[in-house]
Amino acid sequence: MAEQAKSIWRPRSAWAGIVEAGQIGVDGKPGVTALTLDDMGFATLIVPPGSPDLASATKRMIGLDLPKKAFVSLSSTHGVAWAGANHWLLFARQQAGFVDLLQSFSDHAAVSDQSHARAALTVSGPRVREVLAKGAMVDLHSSVFPVGATALTSFAHVHVQFWRTDDGPDGPIFEILVPRSMAGSFWSWFAASAAEFNCRIDRD
Amino acid sequence: MRIACPHCGLRDVQEFVYLGDAAPQRPDGLAATEAAMFEYVYLRDNPRGLLEELWYHGVGCRAWLVVRRDTLTHAIEYVGLAKSRKAGAAA
Numbered sequence: 001m002a003e004q005a006k007s008i009w010r011p012r013s014a015w016a017g018i019v020e021a022g023q024i025g026v027d028g029k030p031g032v033t034a035l036t037l038d039d040m041g042f043a044t045l046i047v048p049p050g051s052p053d054l055a056s057a058t059k060r061m062i063g064l065d066l067p068k069k070a071f072v073s074l075s076s077t078h079g080v081a082w083a084g085a086n087h088w089l090l091f092a093r094q095q096a097g098f099v100d101l102l103q104s105f106s107d108h109a110a111v112s113d114q115s116h117a118r119a120a121l122t123v124s125g126p127r128v129r130e131v132l133a134k135g136a137m138v139d140l141h142s143s144v145f146p147v148g149a150t151a152l153t154s155f156a157h158v159h160v161q162f163w164r165t166d167d168g169p170d171g172p173i174f175e176i177l178v179p180r181s182m183a184g185s186f187w188s189w190f191a192a193s194a195a196e197f198n199c200r201i202d203r204d
Numbered sequence: 205m206r207i208a209c210p211h212c213g214l215r216d217v218q219e220f221v222y223l224g225d226a227a228p229q230r231p232d233g234l235a236a237t238e239a240a241m242f243e244y245v246y247l248r249d250n251p252r253g254l255l256e257e258l259w260y261h262g263v264g265c266r267a268w269l270v271v272r273r274d275t276l277t278h279a280i281e282y283v284g285l286a287k288s289r290k291a292g293a294a295a
């Protein structure tokens with residue numbers, strides 16, 4: 001009887017070998033905080049124009065309203081972000097159960113699992129806008145980019161989708177997704193840009 | 205130069221890819237003459253002034269746009285979604 005081949009493949013964080021917990025830059029109180037989000041699930045949802053039932057299905061399954069353009073709907077466990085015409089990004093804070101959720105959504109939209117294709121990061125702190133402004137081409141001022149806004153754009157030539165969640169005690173909080181293969185390039189830019197404000201880095 | 209994407213708002217031109225004149229309509233496949241196909245594929249005017257062009261918002265919402273731009277001043281007087289134009293209508 002042939003021996004069964006034993007797989008050596010293991011799940012690996014998109015930030016593994018790139019981001020280490022710690023502190024970069026000057027000493028003192030951090031002006032920016034970055035937290036890698038290693039257990040999130042992502043999927044794109046695409047529907048034909050005028051397709052009626054994705055909104056009601058989203059409400060029923062995760063209790064969220066399908067957002068209008070350039071906005072994100074968030075709960076403590078899930079979210080759904082506008083990602084183009086008739087196109088949304090569904091996400092979960094934990095990968096457990098995500099595949100089953102996608103199975104349910106597949107009755108209402110074309111679903112494509114992107115969980116291992118994105119590297120996700122939360123950035124916050126009183127100086128966070130000054131860091132992002134070094135690479136962003138969109139205006140992040142509250143009058144233009146309020147809580148709940150999302151944008152597809154690029155930071156330092158890396159394609160990103162990002163959104164603004166509820167403010168924390170230290171000011172605005174942004175969640176940023178980059179293509180997994182660009183995580184190293186993105187982090188190189190972010191770390192260099194954040195160092196002057198003192199950046200604390202936490203791993204999920 | 206910035207383009208006001210109907211989905212995303214005012215965005216830097218770096219986010220877009222330029223295709224060219226929005227006017228040419230592809231002739232009807234196998235029925236078209238070689239001359240008509242040649243004209244469609246290769247021949248373009250190069251006007252000084254207003255031109256309707258196709259741009260692709262590749263770094264944003266991934267929509268094709270029709271942009272009416274002055275080729276002399278880069279002033280943009282109209283931006284719309286290419287898909288909202290009827291197939292076969294003069295673009």
